[in-house]
Amino acid sequence: MHVFVTGASGWIGSAVTAELLAAGHEVTGLARSAESAAAISAAGAAAHRGSLDDLESLRAGARAADAVIHLGFKHDFSDMPGAWRTERAVVETFLSALEGSDRPFLLASGVAGLTPGRAVTERDANPSHGPDGMRGGAENLALEHADRGVRSVSLRFAPTVHGEGDRGFVATLAGVARSTGVAGYVGDGSARWPAVHRLDAAHLVRLALEGAPAGTVVHAVAEEGIATRQIAEALGRGLDLPTRSIDPADVDGHFGWIGRFFALDIPASSALTRDLLGWEPTHAGLLGDLAAGYYTDAE
Numbered sequence: 001m002h003v004f005v006t007g008a009s010g011w012i013g014s015a016v017t018a019e020l021l022a023a024g025h026e027v028t029g030l031a032r033s034a035e036s037a038a039a040i041s042a043a044g045a046a047a048h049r050g051s052l053d054d055l056e057s058l059r060a061g062a063r064a065a066d067a068v069i070h071l072g073f074k075h076d077f078s079d080m081p082g083a084w085r086t087e088r089a090v091v092e093t094f095l096s097a098l099e100g101s102d103r104p105f106l107l108a109s110g111v112a113g114l115t116p117g118r119a120v121t122e123r124d125a126n127p128s129h130g131p132d133g134m135r136g137g138a139e140n141l142a143l144e145h146a147d148r149g150v151r152s153v154s155l156r157f158a159p160t161v162h163g164e165g166d167r168g169f170v171a172t173l174a175g176v177a178r179s180t181g182v183a184g185y186v187g188d189g190s191a192r193w194p195a196v197h198r199l200d201a202a203h204l205v206r207l208a209l210e211g212a213p214a215g216t217v218v219h220a221v222a223e224e225g226i227a228t229r230q231i232a233e234a235l236g237r238g239l240d241l242p243t244r245s246i247d248p249a250d251v252d253g254h255f256g257w258i259g260r261f262f263a264l265d266i267p268a269s270s271a272l273t274r275d276l277l278g279w280e281p282t283h284a285g286l287l288g289d290l291a292a293g294y295y296t297d298a299e
């Protein structure tokens with residue numbers, strides 16, 4: 001298949017690009033800068049210059065491809081409403097370009113906050129609808145197009161898609177530990193985070209592209225829930241810092257913006273995904289990657 005990938009230069013998208021190319025697919029990646037275009041070309045894919053704000057560039061990319069995988073996102077945590085507005089407009093654009101074609105449209109989503117108090121499964125609907133919802137309500141918008149001639153698939157990633165070179169949430173927590181001198185966890189540290197290795201996630205995205213029916217939700221989750229206290233302890237060991245509980249009232253002050261995420265208990269299951277697509281994660285778990293020093297060795 002010829003696949004148009006947004007975010008092809010990003011953390012997950014670059015692994016997905018490599019996975020697709022290795023399996024014999026053709027990839028065109030959206031590139032908003034010369035640097036991103038160079039990275040995409042170096043990976044062996046074609047670069048399509050444009051941006052998430054240039055909807056015509058997205059329409060052209062979708063029209064020329066057999067499938068679209070949307071992994072681009074504005075990770076500006078100071079302006080999440082802006083990122084969500086963009087997400088909504090981008091997904092609307094792709095859906096209108098693909099409607100009636102039966103072509104696959106895979107989009108990134110997350111597992112956080114969907115079913116407070118219990119592990120979220122693929123059958124649990126996302127409560128966010130409409131443009132003002134989380135991530136612009138884009139997941140539901142896409143899934144609603146399953147009966148309008150789009151093979152839409154939601155890719156719900158664990159909040160930590162980890163591996164060597166990760167600059168995401170766990171790397172941010174390592175930065176907080178370095179600057180405060182403490183590897184902290186919130187309260188009793190029993191809140192759990194699911195996790196998936198980046199290469200396992202990329203493999204799952206390919207399986208979903210090739211075989212998931214219209215309207216499927218897949219969970220890129222290898223580990224259902226790791227206690228945040230264990231994550232903090234591993235950071236403390238790697239950085240040679242003490243590990244200690246942070247009072248929930250002091251979370252913002254201690255951790256900054258990442259604190260409210262680290263306080264969340266958000267276990268997630270992937271049993272249905274494994275059954276449907278035969279996906280079996282084979283790479284290291286999060287604590288293994290922490291023990292390998294990927295988050296704590298000197299930069």
Ligand SMILES: NC(=O)c1ccc[n+]([C@@H]2O[C@H](COP(=O)([O-])OP(=O)(O)OC[C@H]3O[C@@H](n4cnc5c(N)ncnc54)[C@H](OP(=O)(O)O)[C@@H]3O)[C@@H](O)[C@H]2O)c1
Nearest residue numbers: 007009010011012032036051052072073108157159160161
């Ligand atoms: N990583 C995780 O742990 C995780 C967990 C749950 C969900 N997700 C979701 O999965 C998706 C991929 O995440 P990621 O970790 O791979 O993100 P990332 O490393 O931050 O990559 C984001 C990608 O989006 C591109 N991008 C950003 N703004 C753009 C713009 N205005 N125009 C065009 N491209 C733009 C970036 O291009 P440049 O290279 O040019 O910057 C990059 O390729 C996102 O939707 C994310 O929210 C990720």
